[in-house]
Amino acid sequence: MMEDGRIEQGLSQEQQLRDDGSDVVFKIALWGMYLVAALMYFATTRISAPFGRHTRRGWGPSMSAREAWIVMESPALFVTALVYHHGQHHLDVVPHVLLRLFQLHYIHRCLVYPFRIRNDGKVMPILVCSVGFLFNVHNAYLQASWISHYGDYAASWLTSPQFMLGVLLFLLGFGVNIWADSVLLNLRTDGLDKSYKIPRGVLYEYVTCPNYLGEIVEWLGWGVMTNSWAGFAFFLCTLANLAPRAAAHHQWYLKKFSDYPPSRKALIPFVY
Template identity: 55%
Template sequence: MPTFEIHDEAWYPWILGGLFALSLVTYWACDRITAPYGRHVKRGWGPAWGVRECWIVMESPALWAMVLFYSMGEQKLGRVPLILLRLHQVHYFNRVLIYPMRMKVRGKGMPIIVAACAFAFNILNSYVQARWLSNYGSYPDSWLTSPKFILGATLFGLGFLGNFWSDSYLFSLRADEDDRSYKIPKAGLFKFITCPNYFSEMVEWLGWAIMTWSPAGLAFFIYTIANLAPRAVSNHQWYLSKFNDYPKERRILIPFVY
């Protein structure tokens, strides 16, 4: 890894605080305006680019920027920080390189402004997470056997698997790349909630917050809720409006609760 370092002691806390503040702004905005991509795509948001290409570009900083910022920390060679980094990269290896290739979105576009906002967030969040792991956090080797790490890693793994399965099941509902139809999901957690993929991702980043036991991880978890909870509501309302036989007892995001 590169040997150069940065000294951001004075302004890292402000950027970390900014991520918490951004969560509030994001929730407020997403509660009022549904981001125009996927089933909610609409005109009037400026030029668009292919969904697959947008997804790869906008999520990519979580791979390359994360490693870049991580490499600037004094603890970059620490055993635990490296393990935490690799767990983070497992999620984003799927999100950046595998998930977009599995999409059935030929001919569909995403407004570039949406992708640009996501790109900027991923740079900001990568900086906050990476600097905590390799510079500001304290992770002795004994952390790997601590209850916090074990519980957090378990939730992270379960959330990742749940998210991957949910995506796979939704992909399976379309026959091919040219299929533009939507169907009512009926398997697994979809029997109980409209958005198991979002629920699983929230569980995943809750696990991250616990196993890193950090304000950086907590900020990411809160942002995930702020970003996905309003969209889950929009998805639920969309299904209810599109399908007369959509199960009325199905919850939005949390089984039996919400």
């Protein structure tokens, strides 16, 4: 049990939800996210989303890749903020820390990363952007509702081994994700160079997609530090989306480059 009579943290806390209307919406959103993870895995193992190196025709009208990233990821900032401030615990210390960590990722993903990519001629189908936008609305509502309203964290949670492990994983994954993206961006030193090259160095010697590995570890850390069904659902969605895409990237490199290192795995060193 937590101090001050607070209920025990963790997956069992979902059972404490009240049965009013808002709780019904939250429960539907929560278990719906697990369904989304299953559907996402089913789809991504069969179809590679048509953007980036997998861009192809037949997916309807497109928009600038830079604008698409901004639009697609924006709900994770504005929906999260709106929902969070309606929670009964929104003034508590732990929810504030969790909110800032969540926003750390999406400030980068929505407001920094899109302006780092080379946007000349790069597009994303509006359909793909719209699906991503709706997913982020769903997830922003779910995560913000949990940390500010349904989760009930005593201040001592910030010094617990589980929280510190979660933060370590989150920050490690975040750092790996940014570093790996930077390696890819710096492969094209000439602004006119649009060719693909083989990335090398550190984690790139072991896996094709350390950027995806970093993001998966990051959201695993989120699930650990929030100790919730909501956080774990997001981790599963991230895994269901990025693991098959990493495999698709890996096969793309093997076909494009005859000298691609055969010892590299797609996502997890020595394993997958």
